[in-house]
Amino acid sequence: MANGGNRPIAPVRKLIGAVLGTVATFIVLFGLGMTSWAIVALGIALLVLAIALATVRGGGRTWVVGLGHVHSASEPPTQYAFGRCELQLVIDAPGLPPRSKKIIEPRVPVAKWPSLGQALPVRVALDDQRHIRVLWDEVPTHAETAAAVADLPPEYAGPDPVEEVLIAQEAPPWADRPEEDFRDDFPPAPDPVLDDVTAPPEPREPVVVHQRPGGPVVLEGQLVEPAASGSLPRRATPAPRTPADERFDTVPVDPIDVPLDEPAAEAPPTPEELDEAIFGPAGDEPAELATPISGVGITLLVTDLDRSLDFYRSLGFEEFDRGTGNAVLSSGATRLVLRQVSGAAPISRRLVHVNLEVDDIQAAYERLRGSGVRFTYAPRVVNRGTKLEVWAAAFRDPDGHGVALTQWRTLADA
Structure with a gap:
């Protein structure tokens, strides 16, 4: 059974409508x-929407009346007529799948306090099954339930008579037959498919077989297989073995079992033999070890190759060597590669610094x-260790690369 009613306006909708109405009034x-009539029209539209949110009620919610079977319930209060009850119900309503739901009823009469297994009339919303209401007005009190049970006839007063009435039925037709008809010691009837009902065959005399090892086979007095002519084959005599084969048949002697004899005295090695064992033959000269790094090369990105070539030639x-957009300069073992690029970013002296010793x-x-190079600072000590110190004088090339003249000096010379 379904019923409906007007749904109340939620407080959240009222709050949103009030805020929206305030904003709409300000816009108007x-x-x-x-x-500006466009802004006024926008404010009026928002005001109408706010009024609709705050006043227009939703459609009627459809409810279905069913039963809620009590699975668990909190204890009732002892000093009050009403109390707060926490219920775990199994909802059984028409058109809805059974589900378990925990509800909290704030005001439940103690006279109608639910017990385990009791079926309570409930009302469930079809659109949202979380909304469940117990119809406490239709729940009987404990006194009314006891009075209804007392009014039952004597045969329905207890569970035993009711069960006897429900289970009792008429006697079957074979109830009057004697017990001898239900014996199970009769032999089973023959099965025409599995059992062979024909007469058993006549017994035959057993077959006797006479046989001797290496002799003929005699079956009931008749010779079945003649004896093979000649004697049994003899085992072949092994061929004689050569002394070379017999040499490998000797049992190897365990070195542990061999008695320890004193080793023969050997002459100590000469100094020449020791030198040859340590340093190798006298005629061989040690090969020259290759160093992992044979030199240091520097690559600089420049914007004007000819200008940079003139500058470094002056140094x-x-x-x-020279190619398209690049050139290789040398000074002793140092190689300097200049590569021309367009649109290069400004050079930071903290990232690129060329030291010329x-x-x-x-x-x-x-x-x-004297040739026109502008130095950043004159020769001075830039690094000092326990044995050496470095003197440097810094300047920049046309592209902004940091270049410095360096000289290593010992502290004794300084």
Whole structure:
């Protein structure tokens, strides 16, 4: 059975409608102040929406009346007529699948307090089965339930008579037959398929077989297989073995079982033999070990190759090779590769720094300064250790690379 009713307006909808109405009023007043009818129309539309949210009720919710079987219930209060009850119900309503639901009833009469296994009338919402209401007005009190049980006839007062009435039925037709008809010691009837009902065959005399090892086979006085002519084959005599084969048949002697004899005295090695064993033959000369790094090369990205070539030639480099957009300069064992690129980013002196080692830093500083090179700082000590110190004078090339003249000096010379 389903029934319906008007759904109340939720407090959240009322709150949203109030906020939206306030914003709509502000928009309407703002549009009137700006004399903009479009803004006024927008505010009016929002105001209408706010009023609808706050006043228009939803459609009727459809309810279905069913039963809720009590699976568990909290204990009733002892000093009050009403109490808070926590119920675990198994809902059984028409058109809905059975489900278990825990509900909390804030005000339940103690006279109607549910017990385990009791069926309570409930009302379930079809659109949302979480909404369940117990119809406490239709639940009888404990006194009414006891009075209804007391009014039953005597045969329905207890469970035993009711069960006897439900189980009792008429006697079967074979109830009057004697017990001898139900004996199970009769022999089973023959099965025409599995059992052979024909007469058993006549017994035959057993067959006697006479046989001797190596002799003829005699079956009931008749010779079946004649004896093979000649005697049994003899085992072949092994061929004689050669002394070479017999040599491998000797049992090997365990070295552990061999008695330990004193070793024969040997002459100690000579000094020449020791030198040859340690340093190798006297005529062989040790090969020269190859170093892992034979030199250091530097690659610089420049924007104007000809300008950079003129600059580094003035520092003392010579052009070793040249290709399309690149050139290789050399000075002693040092190789400097200049590669021309377009649109290169500005160079940071913290990332790229070329050190050019010279024998006399002061003389090189004076020569380059006289040719127009602008130094960042004059020769000075930039690093000092326990044995050596480094003197350097820094400047920049046309592309901004950091270049420095360096000279290593011992602390004794300093």
